[in-house]
Amino acid sequence: MKIGLLGYGKMGKVIERIAQERGHEIVARINKDDSKNDLEKSDVVIEFTAPESALENLKYCINKQIPIICGTTGWNSSIEEIYKLVSDQNAALVHASNFSLGVNLFFELNKRLAALMEPFEDYQLAVQEIHHTEKADAPSGTAITLAEGIMENTHFKGWHLGKENEKDSIGIEALREHDVKGTHLVSWNSDVDQIEIKHTAHSRDGFALGAVIAAEWLLDKKGSFTMKDVLGL
Missing domain, CATH: 3.40.50.720 (NAD(P)-binding Rossmann-like Domain)
Structure with missing residues (x-):
């Protein structure tokens, strides 16, 4: 080809x-x-x-x-x-x-976890992405896709750039650090425990x-x- x-x-x-x-x-x-x-x-x-x-x-x-x-x-x-x-x-x-194959599997896992967590109001959602300092857009497209997967399976209706959730909008925290290929973290946090899924790219x-x-x-x-x-x- x-x-x-x-x-x-x-x-x-x-x-x-x-x-x-x-x-x-x-x-x-x-x-x-x-x-x-x-x-x-x-x-x-x-x-x-x-x-x-x-x-x-x-x-x-x-x-x-x-x-x-x-x-x-x-x-x-x-x-x-x-x-x-x-x-x-x-x-x-x-x-x-x-x-990435791993990220696309991560997308499906994220949707399933969101559907499971939706009935449990004690858990608060947090979404974070970390990329290299040369990345032009924030949040990353991958983080937006994660947010959209959560929106499909929960009460959330939108997303915004920022650490904190706002009513029905998912906050996406975007960090830029030297030579990070791409890290994405979705966590559900309560007073007694935390459930999180994470994908870390080791290379391009x-x-x-x-x-x-x-x-x-x-x-x-x-x-x-x-x-x-x-x-x-």
Whole structure:
């Protein structure tokens, strides 16, 4: 499979290595100010850039009908516009707040735990995420997905950036520390005990492998998908 990389920073280089280990060829390595023309050689594009670049990158690939894997977060307010464009162009997209297999299992565990905890009013919810200081958006897309999973199974109706919950809104505490690949913690706390689930990424390899697996899965498909579809969860 011929893969084009949109974003050739730390993440892009890890994706390159893992894709090549799996027998794929990298035919384009595109950074912010580079021409995108070489992407047309690709069977699929994997995009990890920044929120301010993601929409333009998505529209370019969708309009060219190049299947695209998007790992950039911070653009979800435009998701319906992108879904419509994918449908109109008969294109293919997998987007996810996190491509790690472990995180996607964590998402499902989080939903189940939230449903179990909802009847027990003595427990107070806390959500925290920690990332490296270079991460542009806060809270992380992964933390937002966790909050949305909780909202589906509890009385909470929204989320906000901040440590404390506010009535029906989940507070997400976002911390930035040097060289943290990604840590997410959901805890339910009472006066007598605490229940918590936590995911800690040790390297970028898990995210990169998931993105390459998604690219392999998407190759012969049309439509908009998430990692839940890719993994059959």
